[in-house]
Amino acid sequence: MSSFTLNPVDKLFRDKSDFELAISSGGATSALAGAGTLLACELAGIRSFRRIGGVSGGSLVTVLRSLGVPNVELVKMALTTEFSDHLCLKHGIAGALKALRNFGRVETECHEGGDTYTTWQMTGLYGSDGLGALIEAKAMEVGRDPNDWPASFWTMATTKDGSQVYFCKDGVFLIRLNGDVTQLTDKPPPVALAVRFSCTIPGVLAALEYKGMLLFDGALSRDGLCPVGMLIRHFGADPYKIIACRVGEDSLKPVSGRLHRFARRVWRVHPMFHWGPETAGVIEFRPQIEHVHSLKFKLSTDEKWLAILVSFEACLGQLALEGLLSDEALAKSQEIFKGFGFWRDAQPAPIGAPQVLSRRVERCLTEHGLYY
Secondary structure (H helix, E strand, O other), rough: OOOOOOOOOOOOOOOOOEEEEEOOOOOHHHHHHHHHHHHHHOOOOOOOEEEEEEOOOOHHHHHHHOOOHEEEHHHHHHHHOOHHHHHOOOOHHHHHHHHHHOOOOEEEEEEOEEEEEEEEEEEEEEHHHHHHHHHHHHHHHOOOOOOOOOOOOEEEOOOOOOOOOEOOOEEEEEOOOOOOOEEOOOOOOOOOHHHHHHHOOOOOOOOEOOOOOOEEOOOOOOOOOOOHHHHHHHOOHHHHHHEEOOOOOHHHHHHHHHHEEEHHHHHHHOOOOOOOOOOOOOOEEOOOOOOOOOOOOOOHHHEEEEEEEEHHHHHHHHHOOOOOOOOHHHHHHHHHHHHOHHHOOOOOOOOOOOHHHHHHHHHHHHOOOOOO
């Protein structure tokens, strides 16, 4: 069971309007963590955001929320969707070996600022077309035009030199390492395409070109896994109004870490990859989801619920410390975790085994109006 206490200084509770939400990279891990974060925010009474977005896997759950998909439906999607099913293999076995040997390089012409130059277009073992199709399908399910950019959504990708390319309803902005900002256009690309730009994991997903630039995973910029620094510096966000979920450093995990480091050397992307700057005042929490890494796509329902709950607990704990849980919400959260039982000590069942943890959690959340 988990319990939360309020800092007495924050007993008057802070205003809950105009918050920003940022979800870090982390593949399937960040998508699950994002679902848990949104569930915690709903319990706290924070149901809308001035801006909501993320990079890589964090952009997937936030774009769907910004399109109007309810939090419960996001959780159900995270529980039932295998994201690997939406990645299409671009090569057969022979083609994959050739792509790896040649690092998938294809010579192509690019045009920018009236100049024409030759560059190497990077391919990968998988294409991200299916991820885009998933977003478009979910948008249409809630009656939204997938080409209509949500007013609150943002995401970001990175160029090979470490510059940031920021996508929002106002257009596309290039933010160079020296701080210079150029608006590339006032008309952003389709939102599903922007998410695909941000999700390009080097060596795994094929890089996509935009206005003569090859774009890579948004977590590869100087602001690290969760680019709240960019929101503050360039878009005037109040750090005290930013809720940031930063999933644990995946590059430190044995298997995925070696793949990340190898791919970065091969693709020669900018080497400045770290946690990003610490920013005073940001409502940041770091759920420690140890049983999942960003390249692990096949998970049991128990494993997924455990990842969601770790983030749900971490977010609620931080919101309580910040004075953002009312007495009623605090009591409800304590009752919910009491109903979960000793969930942290539970061993999540593998695929094919009875999902005991899932049944207990879903029954408890349903009783408290957070699931159905």
